Amino acid sequence: MDKLIDILKQQNEALFLFTDTAFWIFFGFVLLGHAIVYRNKALRILFLFVVSLFFYYKTGGYFFSLLLISTITDYSIGLALGKATKKAVRKLLLTISLVINLSLLAYFKYLFFFVDSINHIFHSGIVPVDYLAEFSNKVFHTGFDISDITLPVGISFFTFQTLSYSIDVYRKKIGPVRNIIDFGFYVSFFPQLVAGPIVRASQFIPQLSKKYRLSERQVWKAILLILGGLFKKMVISDYLSVNMIDRVFESPGIYSGVEILTAVYGYALQIYCDFSGYTDIAIGLALLLGFKLPKNFNSPYKATSIVSFWRRWHMSLSFWLRDYLYIPLGGNRKGTFRTGINLMITMLLGGLWHGASLRFVIWGALHGIGLVVNKLFTKAFNILNWKFPKPLGWFITFHFVVITWMVFRAHSLETLHVMWYRLFNAFQPELFLNIVTSQPYIYIYLALGFTLHWLPGKLKTLSRKRFGRLPVVIKILFAAFILFLIHILHQSDLQPFIYFRF
Numbered sequence: 001m002d003k004l005i006d007i008l009k010q011q012n013e014a015l016f017l018f019t020d021t022a023f024w025i026f027f028g029f030v031l032l033g034h035a036i037v038y039r040n041k042a043l044r045i046l047f048l049f050v051v052s053l054f055f056y057y058k059t060g061g062y063f064f065s066l067l068l069i070s071t072i073t074d075y076s077i078g079l080a081l082g083k084a085t086k087k088a089v090r091k092l093l094l095t096i097s098l099v100i101n102l103s104l105l106a107y108f109k110y111l112f113f114f115v116d117s118i119n120h121i122f123h124s125g126i127v128p129v130d131y132l133a134e135f136s137n138k139v140f141h142t143g144f145d146i147s148d149i150t151l152p153v154g155i156s157f158f159t160f161q162t163l164s165y166s167i168d169v170y171r172k173k174i175g176p177v178r179n180i181i182d183f184g185f186y187v188s189f190f191p192q193l194v195a196g197p198i199v200r201a202s203q204f205i206p207q208l209s210k211k212y213r214l215s216e217r218q219v220w221k222a223i224l225l226i227l228g229g230l231f232k233k234m235v236i237s238d239y240l241s242v243n244m245i246d247r248v249f250e251s252p253g254i255y256s257g258v259e260i261l262t263a264v265y266g267y268a269l270q271i272y273c274d275f276s277g278y279t280d281i282a283i284g285l286a287l288l289l290g291f292k293l294p295k296n297f298n299s300p301y302k303a304t305s306i307v308s309f310w311r312r313w314h315m316s317l318s319f320w321l322r323d324y325l326y327i328p329l330g331g332n333r334k335g336t337f338r339t340g341i342n343l344m345i346t347m348l349l350g351g352l353w354h355g356a357s358l359r360f361v362i363w364g365a366l367h368g369i370g371l372v373v374n375k376l377f378t379k380a381f382n383i384l385n386w387k388f389p390k391p392l393g394w395f396i397t398f399h400f401v402v403i404t405w406m407v408f409r410a411h412s413l414e415t416l417h418v419m420w421y422r423l424f425n426a427f428q429p430e431l432f433l434n435i436v437t438s439q440p441y442i443y444i445y446l447a448l449g450f451t452l453h454w455l456p457g458k459l460k461t462l463s464r465k466r467f468g469r470l471p472v473v474i475k476i477l478f479a480a481f482i483l484f485l486i487h488i489l490h491q492s493d494l495q496p497f498i499y500f501r502f
Helices: 002-008 021-037 041-083 087-122 131-140 155-170 180-188 201-208 216-250 257-288 306-310 315-329 336-353 358-384 390-409 413-425 429-438 440-454 457-468 472-489
Strands: none
Touching: 021 041, 041 087, 041 155, 041 180, 087 155, 155 180, 155 201, 155 315, 180 201, 216 257, 216 413, 216 440, 216 457, 216 472, 257 390, 257 413, 257 429, 257 440, 306 358, 306 390, 315 336, 336 358, 358 390, 358 413, 390 413, 429 440
16 A cells, blocks of 8 residues: 555655566456446546546656647647638648647757857856746746756657657648547556657547457567566666676776676677666556557568668657658758768757767767768669678678767766777787676676577577467466566666657
8 A cells, every 4th residue: 555655646756667666556457447437538648638638747747848849739739720712821730730749849958068069169158947847846836956957758759759650740640639538648658658669649549439349369478578688678788788798888997998888788688688678568458458559669670781770679760750751851862961961960959959968969979970871872882783791781780880879878088988989909818708707797787688589580480479379278378487587687776768868
């Protein structure tokens, strides 16, 4: 009972994590309530909408008001676009949606970055104020620091989601959603609300009218996804983070080049296991409630080109940037030079999407350059009728991605400089055996994580099929064993999902 009371209380600083017991108590009540109301479509959607708002209240506190603003704004604009026939009016309505959504995103995510840049360049003393926190303090008697603008959890995800809806209605690819509860549920659906995948209305809204059906095969598919996601996050990602990566990136000057290289490879695995683990859990949870979310990862470190990597990594964001930014800019339709410019703009903004920091802009620029070079090489090889060796393509792509993750993860450019210096000037390969024997589990987890990732897709598919044919008792015992394994191998405090901060 005490645990239930704690769940119902507002906790501003405690994230309602998939890896926390409190979330699974919450989800248990969701499943129970869903089992009662699922036969009535309207009641089912209303129930899931309410629990989704509660979930965001737990993760984002009073910032759930921003979610409501985005919902009401784009719902209203969608209805207006459905009625408007004049092109000028439709453009104005779309512009209003863009301005409101992007202004909220810019204020909460980028104001400090821009103000700090202006202060640095012009030696001014502008001090930004969090007016939402000030309003909350006055009305709800909270104690937020108004001089520090708090980033609302998941704002980048639900902003892009509502924007895609308004743009698709404007383009007449979909019709406007008439029921605000349906639209609100689409925006706030809790499994993917705070860290994706970014779901488009055309993918999700049609599912609302379908009768709820859940086969035994789908149940076990969902359970495997959830267990796999928890294993990736709680066992591999958290262990590497706490026992190696965080320490090295915090104080790189005291570590050898071998340890820094280990941490760099480790972070590549950590961010994959962390983010794809969240996505797997989200897809599994949604499936248990009768909804299909789009695939967000497809073994990205198997990519043999940087183009292929971005078709495999955070696919919902990649395709969003392609469809709503790269193609409207002209895509590859206006010559080689313009294609390069469009790629650079897309990746620079894609980098900035991840955070208000120069290092994210640099990370995006590096990937933009990588895509441009990839396009040029592909064009040249096609003209010469040459084939680039796939193993070499994989090796270059993987290490390019790993190196750029250093920029993504480092606290500052100074930290990055120290890491590069130690990597090349304090490598000391003779220490490798001593380092491995002193920290064997680090390398065991690295080997395990990358091996599981690089297993052939056919083998993974065959394993899932054979698992599906096993007796129910064996499946239950297997699931219980994996949960037990996760429990005993998880040796650190709960770590927030990396993409919660974006």
